[in-house]
Amino acid sequence: MTDFYHLPSSCSVAVKAALAATGEEHTQITVDLASKSEAFLAANPLGKVPALVVNGQALTEGGAINLWLSARHPDAGLMPDLASPEGAEALKWLFFAYASLHPVWVRIFYPERFGGDEGKAMARKLAVKELLRLYALVAAQLEDSAFIAGDTLSLADLYLAATIHWEGQLEDALTARWPVLADHRDRVRTHPGIARGFAGEFGYAAA
């Protein structure tokens, strides 16, 4: 039995997409961040999505959850052989997405955590600057390839495509500056197997 704790239009969309692509059976539980249930906090004491509870074992960290799902379902083709050069490239971008990019988005969503009430405007301003530096790398990579780690979709694409939808948080849209990001977002969210994960999210019609 698998329970998936999900917040619509958040980073947990990447796990929703991997669940759809792998066909892993699960029950989706929508989280209300303003009123966290005991079961959700037991799954992740930090009170963050995504969390997966598999036969009583709690899994957190979106990148780890998705790597585990992909290892369980190699036929879904969500990652190349990790020991190959392609695998190294896909892992590099997966960790870039979760370890470098996501924390910067957190600074934009919750600037008061980093600067308090007095410093939150500056915390947010510096985060936007850093975010643009990181998406410049993503955009440069996507000038030459359809997906972030080459011509085949991999797990980092799921997370990146979700985050590009958050550009409404910024004064200047990422996709206006880098149209390749819009192409990538649309390529991923309409990809066979993945599309069901994005359905009902970010204003798209439900499946």
Ligand SMILES: N[C@@H](CCC(=O)N[C@@H](CS)C(=O)NCC(=O)O)C(=O)O
């Ligand atoms: N390192 C965690 C971060 C998870 C995370 O920050 N999730 C956000 C939604 S995108 C959340 O639940 N935020 C609520 C909060 O920070 O209070 C992961 O990659 O899974």
